[in-house]
Amino acid sequence: MKILLVDDSKTMRNIQKSVLTQLGYTEIEEACDGQDALSKIGAFQPELLLVDWNMPNMDGLTFVKTYRQTHKSTPIIMVTTETERSRVVEAIKAGVNNYVVKPFTPDLLSQRINETLEKAAAA
C-alpha cells in the first residue's frame, strides 16, 4: 500500500514512517507541505494520506480541499495539534476520514491507521 506523509517536521514524518514500517507498510513517500504533496500525488498515487494541519506554503486543510476535488475516496488522516471541536468539524467537512491529535503515542497512531483502512475497505 502506498502512503503519503505530509508534515513540515522531518522528525514527525520519521515517527509516522517508523510506525507504518512496523505495521508492514514500506511504500512511503514524504512531502513537506501541501504544495509539495500536490506535486507528488500524480506520480506516487497514494492509497492513504497522513496530513498535518499547520504547514508553510499550503496548509493541510487547503491541501485536503484541493485533493478531494479529484480524489474522492482515498482515505486521509489528519495528524494535528488542533483540538477545537469546530476545527475538527471543519476538517471532516473538507474530506478528512480520521483525526489524530498531537501528542500521540505510536500505539494510538497505529490504531487510527488500522481503523481508517478497515472503514475504507468496507465502504
Next chain:
Amino acid sequence: MSETREETPFVITVSDDGLSCEVGVRAGFDPESTGQALCLGALREHGVKINEEVETRVGALINLHALDKGTEHRLLVAAGRPPEHGEDGWLELEPGFDPEKRDGGCGMTDSADQVLTRGDNPPAGCAVDHHARSAFAVAKAGEKIGVLHRPRPGEDGWSVTGETLPAKQGKPCNLNTDDSVVVHDNGMVVAAMSGVVQIDGRKIRVLQELGIHGSVDFHTGNVDFPGDVVVDKGVKDCFVVKAKRDISIRGLVEAATVHAGRDLHLLGGAACREKGTLFADRDLYARYLNECVCTTGRKLSVDKEVINAHVAVGAEMVSPGCTIIGGTTFVTGRCEVAELGSERNIPTVVTLGAQRDAENLSTRADELLGLIGEKLGKVQAEHDQYQRNAAKLTPTQAETMTELQFEIGSFSRLQETLSSAVSELSRVVGTVATIDLTIHKQLWRGVTILLDKWEATIEESIKGPIRIHCEPGKKPVLTDLTSNSTVELSTVARVRSRIEEPSADEAIAA
C-alpha cells in the same frame, strides 16, 4: 596450365586450378561469320562449360579480332568460383579466464574503489598492490567462463569445366567437461560451482580444491577461494589466504593472514612475529604457533609449542605434547597441555571456561545497557514534565511530547532486545564452558590462571601430571594425577577473587 597453340586458330589456356580460361586468337586469322562458333567448339573440346556469359565474351573477342586481324588478341572468357571453406567451432574465453589474456589483475593502492579485477590491465602510472594480484582464475557458481561458437559450414565452388570444387566443412568444438561446467544451448559456458577454472585444451573443469604447488607469495598473490586450499610450501609475509572451506599449509606461515571457513591445518607451523592472524571457523591444527593471534571456533590442537601468542579457543584445546609459554590463552572448554610457562618464569596467562569474544560482547552490551538506561531515564523525566501540563501544551510542545513518547518506546524496545541477547549469550557460553586444565609435565612459576571468579598465580613450580578444575560456585582444586590426591589450589598457589569486594560503605548501603 594447359595450352593449345597448333592446328586451330585459337590458343586456349585453362589455369591449373580450373578457375579461369583464356582464349587467344592468332594474328592473321579471319573469323568471318563462323569464327564465334569455331571458338566455342574449341572450348567445348577443352571441356569448358559454355554458358551465356562465355558466349558473350567469345563474341566480344571475335568482334575485336575482326577489327584488327593482323594482331593476336587474348581475353578471359570463363571463370569458376573457388570453394569457401567452413570454420571450425571454437571456444572464446572471457578475458579473466583466458590464459593468453590474463595478467592476473591487480589492486590499486591509491583508491580502494578502483580495484581492478581479473584480466584488467592497470592504467599507466598507477600504483599496483602486488599482494592483491592473483594468479588463479576463480569463478563463482553461475559465472560465465566463455562462449562456445558453432562451426560455420563451407560453400562448394566450381571450375570452368563445370566440376565441383568441394569446400571443407567446419567441425564442432567438442568440449570435455564434467558436472562442474554447464554448456547452454546458446553456447554460453558457465561454472556450475564456485572454484578455480582449469583449462587444458578443450578440457574445462571447475575445481573445488585449489592446489598451490609452491608458496603463497608474489607468484600467486593473495588467495581468496570458495573451496579448499592446499599450499605445498608456506605463506610469505603480508599475504592473505582465505578459503570458504579447509586450508592446509605444509610449510611455514610467516607474518600473514590465514582465514579458513572450516578447518585450518598448519603442518609446518606459524611464526608470525606478532603481525600474523590465524582464524579457523572450526578446528585448527598446528605444529607450533609463535607470536601470532589465533582464533578457532572449535578445537585447537598444537604438537609442540605456543609461544607469545594470543589464542582464543571456542571449545577445547587437547594438546598433550604442547608447551604454552607467554602470551594469553582463552580456552572455553577442556584444556590439556604438557607444560605451562617456562623455567625462566615468563608471564603466561591462561583463562579457562571463558569465551573471549563472548566476554567482550557481554562487556560492550553491559556498557550499552547502562547508556540506554541513562538516556531512557532522562527522556522519561522530560516526558513526565510535559505530561503534568498536558492540558496547556502549545503545538510545538505537543509535537515534542509525541517525539518523547516515541523515543521512550524505541529505547524500551532496544533495552529489552539487548537484555535478552545478553542472557542468550551467557546461556550459550555456559553450555560449552568448562574449567578443566590437565598439565602432564610442569606448571611453571609465573603462570596466571583465570578461572571462573578466581585468579591463581603460580608462585612455585608444580610438577605434573596434575589437573586443575573448579565446580561452579566453588573454589578451584588441584588433583595430583599420580597419587590421585586433591587439594585446594590455594594451598599451592596464590588464589584471589577477581570480583572486587564491596567497600565497607557500599556494604552498609547494601
